[in-house]
Amino acid sequence: MPEFATLDHESLSSAVYGALCDALIQGRFQPGDRLKIRDLAEQFGTSVTPIRDAILRLANEEAITFRSPRDIRIPSMSESRYREIRAIRVKLEGLAAETAAQVATSADIDCLEQILRDNERAIADGDRLKGTQLNQAFHFMLPEIAGLPVLNGILRRLWLQMGPLISDAYIPGGRAMIDHHYPVIEALKRHDSAAACMAIVDDILLGGKPILERIEREERLQMMRV
Amino acid sequence: MPEFATLDHESLSSAVYGALCDALIQGRFQPGDRLKIRDLAEQFGTSVTPIRDAILRLANEEAITFRSPRDIRIPSMSESRYREIRAIRVKLEGLAAETAAQVATSADIDCLEQILRDNERAIADGDRLKGTQLNQAFHFMLPEIAGLPVLNGILRRLWLQMGPLISDAYIPGGRAMIDHHYPVIEALKRHDSAAACMAIVDDILLGGKPILERIEREERLQMMRV
DNA sequence: ATAAGATACTTGATGCATCTTTTTTGGCAT
DNA sequence: ATGCCAAAAAAGATGCATCAAGTATCTTAT
Structure with missing residues (x-):
């Protein structure tokens, strides 16, 4: 506790x-x-x-x-529920990235790059908590930049539901967690909506792999227990 | 009250x-x-x-x-907030329609057609409350059919925020409110995801016109009062 | 008659007592 | 040892008293 x-x-x-x-x-x-x-x-x-x-x-x-x-x-999440949340995130964070790419200022870009630098350091230091927090900060920065507060609230709620899963799922993930963040920033710099959307979608799908594996592992355990 | x-x-x-x-x-x-x-x-x-x-x-x-x-x-909604909610609905209800088109059974279709018939009658009877309720029921049926409960909850929350606006916005709308529901059903029958998505997007964008006009009217009044 | 200040009222926040239902526990029989 | 039943403890739901802060109202002095 x-x-x-x-x-x-x-x-x-x-x-x-x-x-x-x-x-x-x-x-x-x-x-x-x-x-x-x-x-x-x-x-x-x-x-x-x-x-x-x-x-x-x-x-x-x-x-x-x-x-x-x-x-x-604290509820445990079924695989289908996680897949649904992932699909929703793909749509909503895609929208956020598209919009952010259109309106991002250089100050916004600086902020994202700072987060990414800090995240690299946290991963190098093996600081798992800080790493997940900064990963989250990056994702929440996009709707912020895009000026989409409602979307931000929805994502916050989804993250609340995923929280209990990510505690140790990112240990094996290592720095794969943030590899896809670089293309996002590059796309924002070029004001390339489509590329920004694709990059963040990649991040969600590939970055979420360890989480999905953890869920599958736990559901297998559930099965055996019954 | x-x-x-x-x-x-x-x-x-x-x-x-x-x-x-x-x-x-x-x-x-x-x-x-x-x-x-x-x-x-x-x-x-x-x-x-x-x-x-x-x-x-x-x-x-x-x-x-x-x-x-x-x-x-009860909060009043700014135009930008309504536009954001509309953009989110386009993405999420689009996803619901796509998915529903892939999995809809004939029983699901029957249910949608029943709602639509009832809605036609409510409009013919001038029953505004029933009309808006059935319109809402139609929209909520798509994520239900698609098996997307999380998405359903998100939409329910968005509808809660829009509720105070739709009370009289649909008077001028008349049956334009449901014109776009027919193509949705047709697309579901053909299991045509892309068409289903497009149809529901049309419905959201065009059906929401009266609401947007009401907001603009009220924001003008706000201006004058200041 | 008007304006400023004081008083009374309104209202949500917090704490707490009590109620009902659930969960745990302890003992007993198998 | 194990399974079951009853009593006790736990725990959330509900109601209500009190508090503090804000609002309205009334008084009073100019």
């Missing part, structure tokens, strides 16, 4: 929500982990009310599920 | 949430309407807790916003 960052947002509810989101996206929960409102309340040092608020919000976006009315858990 | 359907779900919270969703999707709130937790609690005959739960969930998906920490309102 992870420890959480300190609470410093607008309200306790949203602070807890933010902390839980971070924990999910960083892969600090495992599929199947059970959450208890009272336990979390103790860990956060609040009453149960703000925790409930946060849990309900997360449950609403299916980052957490109620297996039964009193059993709150 | 609308009246709400009776509560009959699993829990009071989700019942209230469902009722508020229905009200939003049916366009029974207007942009700018203010919600008060205590008032809603009285209307629903519950305490404030389930209402808060529902409101927080809706706020999380941006179907309602907290203008200030104590001022809960």
